[in-house]
Amino acid sequence: MFKNFSNHSGVALLRFLVALPYKILVSIGYVLGYIAAHIPSERNRVVEINLQLCFPELSAEEIDQLRKQHWRLLGRSLVEKSIIWLGTKKQLKHMIEIQSEVDLADRKPRILVNMHFIGIEGSIILSALSEEKGWPRTSGFFQRMKSPFFNKKIIEWRNRFGGNSIDRQGNTLEMIREIRTGSFIIIAPDIDLGLKDSTFAPFFNIQTNTITAVSRLAKITGAQVCMMITTLKKNEAGYICAISKPLENFPTDDPQADTARLNQIFEQEIRLRPAEYYWVHKRFKNRPLNEASPY
DSSP states (O other): HHHHHHHHHHHHHHHHTEEEEEEEHHHHHHHHHHHHTSSOOOHHHHHHHHHHOOOOOHHHHHHHHHHHHHHHHHHHHHHHHHHHHHHHHHHHHHEEEEEEESOOTOOOEEEEEEBBBBBBGGGGGHHHHHHHOOOOEEEEEEEEEOOOHHHHHHHHTTTTSSEEEEESSSOOHHHHHHHHHTTTEOOOSOOOOOOOTEEEEEEETTTEEEEEEHHHHHHHHHOEEEEEEEOOOOOOOEEEEOOOOOTTTOSSSSSHHHHHHHHHHHHHHHHGGGBOOOSSSSOOOGGGGOOOOOO
């Protein structure tokens, strides 16, 4: 009974947030981020550890400042989920601008490699504009949530413009079919999803467990691989979803080398805007050679 009330209260809160003027919504997010940064928590500890591991050259004061900046932006992105999940096409177009170096209407087999910046779900704009732009539908893996209620709801919300969320557990063949039909295939390989179908590759000079799916799928399907990075505009008025030209000489016959190359691209992008990266994730939880977890 309580869980049911809690679930529906959560949906009601999202509907309230999505009805607010965008500037007010953003301000609420910044306040929530400020509060979260000043409350001791497990995730605050994870953020600090990640920053210390990746930026050993920074002082304790600089790490703390970066941690606070991250929480500020993360708080904003969390309330913006109301627009991502429930917003109209008009709201999404106002919040996210697409800049693409490839013709999105050519229906070539293409994998869009997304990174876990705070604006990662900016890819929803591709689905929202697909009909009027003549673009194919958007497909991507999703990770199951612990709550069956919100797992179902978020899939519905993400797919409301004709997208296709594919459970990453055992559905590789469906993803291959989607790539070959020319759908936009979005994969975010920069989180630790376990040791299956993964390899350890350098990331900020740390051997980091990373899935090899991008290399393997590109090799099987002959798909182009493009980076798709959604970051804040300089004036913080919204986001830019930038899609790059296809990576040259990718994939090779070596999935481990390909994965290491992607990790280096991720690192280069993160160094440009470190506060925007998703530092709350335990990126280094699985370690090679039975090393102890830093967490």
